[in-house]
Amino acid sequence: MAEGREHREYRMEELAREAGITVRTLRFYRERGLIQPPRREGRIAWYDDHHLARLRTITGLLDRGHTLNGIADLAATFDSGRDVAEVLGLGEPTEETPVRLTPEKLADYFADEATAENLSAALDLGYLATDGDEIVHISRRLLEVSAELVREGVPLSAVLSSGRLVREHADALAAHFVRVLRTHAADTDPDQLRTLAHAVVDAELSMALDRQLRDDDAPRPAPDLRGQDT
Known part of the structure; x- marks a missing residue:
């Protein structure tokens, strides 16, 4: 690990060990574009805590039954999402409480309805925004009601259209x-x-x-x- 840096950084072997995966799997994820390219110093590749968080997210989503193709689509949509400051504007909503979520937690709310298409629609609508490695839902009430409607059998796409x-x-x-x-x-x-x-x-x-x-x-x-x- 590099010394004296503001954020922790990892060599490839260290990152794989922290994430609980093999170096071969890490290389595969990088080649598939599931994680961002590392920072390079000459021939040395440095990864940081954002890479580690993404790898743990991938593992969590795989454990929940998502495919790598689906995760790749989610990652691309997540990376292109609007920043939370853009969605919230100058201040947080007066009456609504924003909720911070990991991608895994979002998948727990909506199961297989948490697709890249639905995530993109929610980002476009302003229900979701990104803040580093986290997702922010603009309203706890809307999040809970949306999840309940999905549990009642209403497709998330229909919830978002409504x-x-x-x-x-x-x-x-x-x-x-x-x-x-x-x-x-x-x-x-x-x-x-x-x-x-x-x-x-x-x-x-x-x-x-x-x-x-x-x-x-x-x-x-x-x-x-x-x-x-x-």
Whole structure:
């Protein structure tokens, strides 16, 4: 190991030993592009803790039944994801709690639904962001609800599509409430604005669900077969 460096670095043999794999496997992962190229000093290749974290992630995902091809797709999507600072902006959400996850933990939430395609969609939607070797979900509530919907049999792709649609309507509703209150009650406290907006949306959504579920449960009239040949 190199001395006096800010972060720990490893020779290939050291890294393989720390990761619990063989040097041959490490070379294979590197050739497949599953880990980033090492830093080189002449003929010496130096790996760091980011490489070690990625190798442990690969092992964890393999243990969960993911294939190397699938892991390669996930790694490529993960590496190209937006940084958490870009998603969160100047500050964290006022009411939502971001959740830090390893790729293995994300796979535990969504099992075989944690595909590169779904990960890419979640990154694009802003549900997920990257922070070094970690993934950050923007909202614990959304994470838990999404996982529950998947457990109920809803494909994660459908959950994300629904989330995108809800986001569009929620943005429009939020803009409307802010505009109305700034026009007619400019001195309203922002916290009170949130409370009032939540109350209206919750009540209307509850009644809308009642109407939809009632319509779905209503008996369908039998088809009129009069006049048809028998």
